[in-house]
Amino acid sequence: MLGRAELVRRHPGLATIDWDGLNKRFPIRVPRTWAASGEPELLVQALPDPRELEIDAHDTPDPVGEQARSPLPWVVRKHDDRVLLLLTKRCQLYCRYCFRADHRPGEGEDPTPSEWAAMIAYARTSGAREVILSGGDPLAIRDDRLFEAMDAVREGLAAPPVIRIHTRAPITAPTRVTAALIAGIRARAPTWVFVHCNHAAELTPAVRAALAALVDSGIPVCNQAVLLAGVNDSPDTLATLSEELVALRVFPYYLHHPDAVPGNAHFRVSLEAGRAIYAALTQRVSGLALPRYVIDPPDGSGKRDVG
Numbered sequence: 001m002l003g004r005a006e007l008v009r010r011h012p013g014l015a016t017i018d019w020d021g022l023n024k025r026f027p028i029r030v031p032r033t034w035a036a037s038g039e040p041e042l043l044v045q046a047l048p049d050p051r052e053l054e055i056d057a058h059d060t061p062d063p064v065g066e067q068a069r070s071p072l073p074w075v076v077r078k079h080d081d082r083v084l085l086l087l088t089k090r091c092q093l094y095c096r097y098c099f100r101a102d103h104r105p106g107e108g109e110d111p112t113p114s115e116w117a118a119m120i121a122y123a124r125t126s127g128a129r130e131v132i133l134s135g136g137d138p139l140a141i142r143d144d145r146l147f148e149a150m151d152a153v154r155e156g157l158a159a160p161p162v163i164r165i166h167t168r169a170p171i172t173a174p175t176r177v178t179a180a181l182i183a184g185i186r187a188r189a190p191t192w193v194f195v196h197c198n199h200a201a202e203l204t205p206a207v208r209a210a211l212a213a214l215v216d217s218g219i220p221v222c223n224q225a226v227l228l229a230g231v232n233d234s235p236d237t238l239a240t241l242s243e244e245l246v247a248l249r250v251f252p253y254y255l256h257h258p259d260a261v262p263g264n265a266h267f268r269v270s271l272e273a274g275r276a277i278y279a280a281l282t283q284r285v286s287g288l289a290l291p292r293y294v295i296d297p298p299d300g301s302g303k304r305d306v307g
């Protein structure tokens with residue numbers, strides 16, 4: 001992990017920021033290997049920015065309407081056939097645009113034993129066809145805890161749900177994708193892994209190897225990217241990302257319109273601009289390389305196509 005002194009040495013502009021205020025808004029955590037290429041489009045996702053402390057009229061701490069759809073702590077239920085379990089608030093890297101930035105790690109960053117038990121019990125009796133393990137990053141917890149959750153939500157059910165693991169770890173911390181992790185996920189098929197890669201610069205040799213190891217073992221892998229100003233808000237950048245993912249046998253499933261949480265206004269792209277970028281992208285790539293451009297509205301009704 002890159003410490004404060006090294007980040008400031010590499011990026012002298014960080015010397016004058018309100019480090020403590022920004023770190024309090026959302027912890028500053030930048031993995032050394034992830035940042036190694038030094039590409040500006042990559043670093044802007046993780047480096048603190050003074051604009052995060054500015055309030056925008058469109059900000060809402062719950063931009064996708066999860067609070068009203070949370071039947072109990074660490075659980076979100078927006079659809080009858082799906083249930084979302086937040087296994088932790090921790091991540092290997094804290095993305096400055098994160099729509100759960102209000103869901104700060106620190107005290108209470110993991111479910112208590114009773115909250116964990118209640119969460120699992122809810123999923124087991126939910127009747128859902130899909131259980132989505134998210135967070136934070138579900139791969140920020142130990143393998144045995146992850147596998148325990150997967151086994152428990154399926155145990156004893158006549159129609160065991162498909163499990164989806166939504167994780168950025170293969171991109172931000174590819175060494176987390178160990179042989180033991182892969183074997184454990186593989187043994188718990190059908191399980192799909194959804195990664196989160198926003199720019200082809202994130203596809204380092206180590207990330208490519210981690211993704212290949214997952215796919216080679218028979219685990220289906222999809223990508224969810226977020227449309228971000230200054231990172232990937234151009235048809236060419238998105239086309240390169242999609243084509244690289246397809247070559248790696250990772251399906252580019254979603255392109256998310258950025259959510260309006262307090263502190264991420266400088267990452268937002270207008271809907272008009274996003275639609276124009278997406279229209280150009282449809283002309284650039286094959287159907288296989290074209291993600292669905294979606295928005296997740298604050299009313300909690302779930303994702304809608306906006307492309």
Ligand code: SF4
Pocket residue numbers: 090091092093094095098099100135136137168196
């Ligand atoms: S890895 Fe995901 S949950 Fe964690 S900070 Fe980034 S976007 Fe948010």
